[in-house]
Amino acid sequence: MTPMAVSKRVVADRLDLIDSLLREIRSLPLGDQTLFFSDRRNLWSAESCLRRSLEALFDVGRHILAKGYGLGVSEYKEIALRLQEKAVLTETEGDLLTVLAGYRNRLVHFYHEVSAQELFEICSNQLGDLELIQSAYRRWMKEHPERVDSNL
Numbered sequence: 746m747t748p749m750a751v752s753k754r755v756v757a758d759r760l761d762l763i764d765s766l767l768r769e770i771r772s773l774p775l776g777d778q779t780l781f782f783s784d785r786r787n788l789w790s791a792e793s794c795l796r797r798s799l800e801a802l803f804d805v806g807r808h809i810l811a812k813g814y815g816l817g818v819s820e821y822k823e824i825a826l827r828l829q830e831k832a833v834l835t836e837t838e839g840d841l842l843t844v845l846a847g848y849r850n851r852l853v854h855f856y857h858e859v860s861a862q863e864l865f866e867i868c869s870n871q872l873g874d875l876e877l878i879q880s881a882y883r884r885w886m887k888e889h890p891e892r893v894d895s896n897l
Contacts, residue, residue, distance in 0.1 A: 749812050
C-alpha cells in the first residue's frame, strides 16, 4: 500500500459523528440510574451510540494508517499499536485505545456478557476516554499538515 494524503474530510466527518453520538448518550438520564433503567430504550440507545462511536474512532485510526502510512490494518488492537508506533498516539493514548478495542469487541462479539449496569457506568463516567482519542487525532492532523489533504 502506498502512503497518500489523509483526507481531512473523512476524519472530520467521523469525528463529528462521534461528537453527535456522544451528545445523544449525554442527553440520556445518566444522572439518575432509576430513571435511566425505567425506559429500556435508554439502554439500547446508549449501547448503539457507544458502539457506533467506537467504530468511528477505529475508522479514523485505520484511515490515518492506510492513507498516511500505507499500512493496511484490520484488527482493532493492532490499529492502536500501529498508531502508537507511528507516534499518532502517545503510549498512554495507545494503551487506552487498546482497552477501547477490547470493549468494542465485547460489545459486538460478547454482547450477552455486557451488563446493563456496566453499560450505564461506562456511559456515565468514561465517555471522556473517547474524547481523549479524538483530541489525539486532531492534534496529529494539526502537527502533520504534510500528510493531510485539506480539501473538504
